[in-house]
Amino acid sequence: MTKKSTIQVEKVNTHIVNWLKTYAENAKVNGFVIGISGGVDSAVTSTLCAQTGLQVLCVEMPIHQPHSHVTRGREHIEQLKNRFPNVTSVEADLTYVFESFKKIVPENVDTHKLHLTQANTRARLRMTTLYYFAGIYGLLVAGTGNKVEDFGVGFYTKYGDGGVDLSPIADLLKSEVYSLGAYLEVPDSILKASPSDGLFGDERTDEDQLGASYDELEWAMNEDQAGKSANDFTGREKVIFEIYKRLNTTNKHKMNAIPVCLI
Template sequence: MNPEAVVNYLVEWLRSEVAAAGKNGVVLGVSGGVDSAVAALIAKRAFPGQTQALLLPCESNLTDLWHGQLLAEQNDIPYQIVDLDNPYLLLVAQFEAYLKTDRDSGQLLKANIKPRLRMLTLYYLAQARNYLVVGTSNKSEISVGYSTKYGDSAVDLQILGDLLKKDVFALASYLQVPDVIINKPPSGGLWVGQTDEGEMGVTYKQLDAYLSTGEGDEAVIAKIEAMMKANRHKQHLPRVAVLPDDLKLD
């Protein structure tokens, strides 16, 4: 892969998509991870004066927040911090009280509120400024449905959507993303100690190898294909129940 050529292509693609939509610029969430760092730097090249980064801590690791600030400040990307701790805690308390969910019903149940709150925040600002929301998911994640439905997957443009994780790392090196961001374990920041690879049960190296060649350890392939099957519903718009002609009204 030629990182320079890929970056230039994505810059022009982003400009074209935003222009076609009649929008003024882009907004994206910057998490402090490598994917959002690469997406933010490409967005800044495409729209030097109309790129807005939002840092959206939600009971998050402060190190991730610092890394997001570092990335934005080193590259003159305008950013705002919106602390989502209080809305998150309020929603959890209300859901448990009114929906009668068990406090111990699962870590992921509550954790998935976080990316959905971030989505609401991104779209609030996008609508206010007539911007589009740029996503930060890569092809590896999208292929196995490693995302929160209507959370981090709910965006207007997936600029990294055809790049495997290894490709994202290649672009990160080319774009001079700080090493402290490149070298840390990828994480969605859903809870303390959570990592992508730990949650998926496979490494990105194994996942990328399978997606590239269809090959890998039998147990690894089984895990990957199980994820694909379980998360197939995330790959499409909601299915519509199409009535047969004889049931439709005249």
């Protein structure tokens, strides 16, 4: 079930860079701000933005981050700054802000709901921070979500990492992001790392949370578009398809436009 990327990386790279530059120029902004997580999505997005020649600000926003995430993020930022003179970086350590916030809200609630809510709160603190820098420097917040996350299973935080101005890689499957990342010479430490949103302060991976790998979810997303149902499969394929459909249904409120009561 391993997904093989078939995109023409050079053409895709050129297309996205031109799209970014044209959008920014039409919006009359100075460039882009991107949150760097140490993952492949933010690494690819920031490299694409850097190629526009416009101002690019990479922001580290640790909140009890695992050391491996911090190390990978910093390796990427240093590499990017060495390659592109238009790239700068800043660190905004939000750990104290997060801990201060926790002191003024209830914590004696259901443990699972508490941990998930706190994870989403981290993402929303980061979104607020990115827009702070965007406002100061006249930048657009570049989203880092891929197609599986943004339109398949809704694996992002509403008004957190989902709160962006534009989404350069949201039409690329995760396997395609990896192919583009290799073409863009993203550090191997990032390309080889297990995907993780880093919102829980530990080493849990995206697959740990989702119950399926991105290759598996890409397969299910494709089968769903072909009109298949869980009853068309058996074994692991049926389990994966059911996981995909459950997440796709549960997270529709993120992926669909906000409902408006028309009068």
